[in-house]
């Protein structure tokens with residue numbers, strides 16, 4: 001070392017040699033350029049984008065996670081491409097569904113969001129087995145919680161108990177659970193069921209042997225309104241009622257969640 005310091009030319013030569021060696025062969029253990037993981041900002045492939053950003057909540061392969069499944073042809077038949085792009089872009093305020101666009105503080109580019117939306121549809125939407133004319137994703141009129149009680153008993157009680165306290169299946173009246181889920185997601189679960197958890201879709205809510213009709217769009221709104229009253233917090237309940245009484249709220253997929261601002265849990 002002393003020698004190198006005393007003879008700068010020798011040092012330079014040695015350093016240069018090292019640099020040149022570095023250019024030719026990769027150092028042992030160093031991945032080739034082609035083997036390196038693509039940085040998230042450049043990732044365009046649907047499977048990878050989904051795995052990195054969505055699997056934790058929506059489940060590997062789009063189902064079985066805590067959040068509603070995306071690998072659900074009935075859901076995708078009532079949820080438009082526009083709605084899909086919008087929710088990934090903006091998230092659903094007041095719920096755990098985050099915004100992914102850079103504009104909204106997320107990490108994904110427009111092109112990546114489009115790749116995700118296109119991939120979800122290409123991979124999981126199917127025409128076969130999807131019922132004709134299912135109830136629409138968006139409610140067209142507010143629900144009536146009083147009317148909802150009888151409808152809950154008709155369509156839900158045999159599995160979840162008369163007041164949602166649980167029966168052969170789990171409770172659905174738990175305030176902590178209801179605080180975390182929007183009216184929109186409740187509506188969607190009643191329409192599509194949760195195939196991944198064993199809950200039937202709207203057609204399966206009545207036993208085949210019975211002569212009862214499956215729930216209509218309005219029945220579903222009424223049941224959701226009833227479940228809204230189980231969120232307990234009186235302030236929250238009031239806010240929900242005010243929203244429902246307000247004249248014709250704009251029907252956007254994010255509107256129902258706006259009735260549940262975060263951070264107001266008493």
Ligand code: HEC
Pocket residue numbers: 050053054055056057058066067068070084087088092095096097098100116180181182183184185188189257
């Ligand atoms: C931190 C958890 C979390 C992550 C990560 C997440 N989601 Fe969600 N997502 C949710 C929850 C919870 C809901 C339901 C929100 C509600 O109550 O309305 C939801 C709702 C949705 C919906 C609407 C479903 C419906 O039934 O209305 C879509 C579509 C969706 N997410 C797509 C995605 C995609 C695509 C990604 C990845 C880019 C993603 N989500 C990542 C938690 C998450």
Ligand code: HEC
Pocket residue numbers: 066067068152155156157158159160169170171172186189190194197198199200204205223
């Ligand atoms: C045939 C039985 C059955 C009927 C009828 C039924 N469910 Fe379910 N439901 C299930 C099963 C099974 C699950 C998943 C396991 C659990 O959470 O108990 C479930 C789960 C749920 C969940 C939780 C979903 C989640 O994301 O964790 C909600 C909310 C729900 N049901 C609401 C309803 C409502 C409202 C009705 C009536 C309109 C209804 N269910 C009717 C069987 C049923």
